[in-house]
Amino acid sequence: MLDVEKIRADFPALSREVHPGVRLVYLDSTATSQKPDSVIEAMNTFYRRNNANVHRGVHTLAEEATSLFEQAREKIARFINAANPREIVYTRNTTEAINLVAHTWARKNLQAGDLILLTEMEHHSNLVPWYMVANERNLRLEFIPITPDGLLDLESFEKLLELKPKLVAFAHMSNVLGTINPASEIIEKAHQIGAITVMDAAQSVSHLRVDVQSLGVDFMAFSAHKMCGPTGVGALYGKLALLESIPPFLGGGEMIKEVKFGSFTPNDVPHKFEAGTPAIAEAIGFGAAVDYLNGVGMEAVAAHEHTIIEYALDRLEEIPGVKVLGPKADKKGAIAAFTFDGIHPHDVAAILDRDGIAVRAGHHCAQPLHNKMGIPASTRASFYLYSTREEVDALVNGIYKVKQVFS
């Protein structure tokens, strides 16, 4: 079992007051997690001591910066069990990682009439990049529907596979419903018909052990800031042969081997996708975040979150008028999005904030999913390794106060 009090002491923001005398109850880790001291210190130390540009120059600081930057890449690769650190491309975030695949792999390999298969529970970041390339190349789009209890409809998925999609892109964990999708099964079935798979792991890598080799996924996108790391850096995992087969993304420094007047030769993978000076301190912070999670153990993180979400669903469902979206605790991560008695989520969130409780209100960048469920928006409480039962109780008490304000 995980020692929550010990973990909470690692996260300085968790002990702050939001209003005088009101302690923060942070239930918005799905938007971004809080950061432990070790991550903040790793970046701080870099700027105070090692700051230099990477892959340039031969002076001591440049060597140190490059080593730290590449060591972080190795840590990230090991964390998801990539076969080779070169399969990790630094990006700004999950969104940029997905855009990278859409701009390079999709543009190179898809022709007019080809089908991209998505799901109804995607975040905008795993929809809009595909819409953009589909508009440009006249591609078709289909969506794997969701069942009334918020799971992917796998029978429909199999039927859609008969249409022979060239690419299947899906979220490992829904950022609204919390649904953990059966990634192995989806990837295996997609591969059987020769499709390439892209997994949005923004919500899963931070909460579960994800092993890209055992999943066999072709591309996977994730962000540091959801997993105790800083904003501004994320990663695209891609199978080496695939990454080597596709053209560069952005052009500029670092992504080239040689430039002449009028032509260039791209650099090797992964550098050919990393044009310009990257977020060096943030990448090092990303590595420190991986170290931190490894220190706790992802199995312990997942087990702790499971007990919290079970408790949260039990308590939330006690409240008259609360309807939690998505499946039961055994099929979901630690995300509880809900509607409450016709009270607008903005009002729910603003009133909860009086008690220092931070939740998200809106459509959480999943507007098509909310439309499908027939609601304009929802309130979302999300939990992480530092969340406690007492915080769930605070949320429940807060929701009763919301009711009072509007009664």
Add this chain to the structure above:
Amino acid sequence: MEDLYRENIIEHYKNPSYRGKLDPHDISFADNNPLCGDHIQIDLRVDKEGKVSEARFDGHGCAISQASADLLLESVIGKSIEDVKKLTRQDILDMLGIDLGPVRMKCALLSLKVLKAGVYGLGEATDELVE
């Protein structure tokens, strides 16, 4: 902290005086706040002297957006269209009697944006209208 949910705001939200639609109307415009899916439509009738004689809003959204729509329409009755064009974000904040952060400000200003796009006869409601 200042209380966003003061009694008068909740009262305007729960029992608005200007909710509904006007048919016929002289001016009508609708827009959404993409952030939270709020939607507001405003219909106006204008008399011979160019003054607002009747006003209604319809739509859905948070208490702040709906209460500010009600307060705003209450304030425009009898005003000339030229005066309506001069309304600013500060006027909305004065009506609400609260200060708002940048996110909730969008909720509060949606109705003013819609109203001004309508009276200017514009095709779309832009943030510039409420700056």
